[in-house]
Amino acid sequence: MIGWGSSSRVLTLGLSINDEIVTSYICDGLMISTPTGSTGHSLSAGGPILHPQTPAFIINVICPHTLSTRPLVVPDDSTITIHVMDMAKDKKVILAVDGQEEQPFEEGDKLVVKKTSQGVRFIHLPGYSYFEVLRHKLHWRGSNV
Numbered sequence: 001m002i003g004w005g006s007s008s009r010v011l012t013l014g015l016s017i018n019d020e021i022v023t024s025y026i027c028d029g030l031m032i033s034t035p036t037g038s039t040g041h042s043l044s045a046g047g048p049i050l051h052p053q054t055p056a057f058i059i060n061v062i063c064p065h066t067l068s069t070r071p072l073v074v075p076d077d078s079t080i081t082i083h084v085m086d087m088a089k090d091k092k093v094i095l096a097v098d099g100q101e102e103q104p105f106e107e108g109d110k111l112v113v114k115k116t117s118q119g120v121r122f123i124h125l126p127g128y129s130y131f132e133v134l135r136h137k138l139h140w141r142g143s144n145v
Contacts, residue, residue: 009088009091010065011026011028011029014083025061027069030061034076036122038050045060047060048073052130079112082113092104093106
């Protein structure tokens with residue numbers, strides 16, 4: 001996630017995918033999620049839930065200053081570039097990775113996000129069910145007629 005720190009003023013972030021300009025956003029920030037991260041912060045900001053085996057990234061704008069902005073789902077072989085285009089002089093813009101590290105960004109800085117060539121393996125106990133976890137955590141009960 002790249003977004004504001006100590007100032008509540010909005011900033012303008014440009015988005016390019018595979019070196020093609022997509023748009024710019026006047027917003028509080030922008031987050032990029034993997035399918036594994038889609039049920040965390042991205043979901044709470046209105047993003048979709050992606051199955052862990054979906055080869056995609058989610059691009060979700062935080063508090064956009066327009067009603068037409070919606071999350072984007074792009075292939076995971078995409079190169080995503082975020083450009084800090086405009087920000088207030090007293091604004092502190094930070095990069096947070098998985099809610100941990102903070103890296104300051106300034107006007108004109110760019111962040112490039114792309115899939116690594118190294119994978120990760122998750123270990124699940126016998127009987128694990130992805131949809132069971134979703135039903136439990138999201139309190140999905142179905143329709144009662």
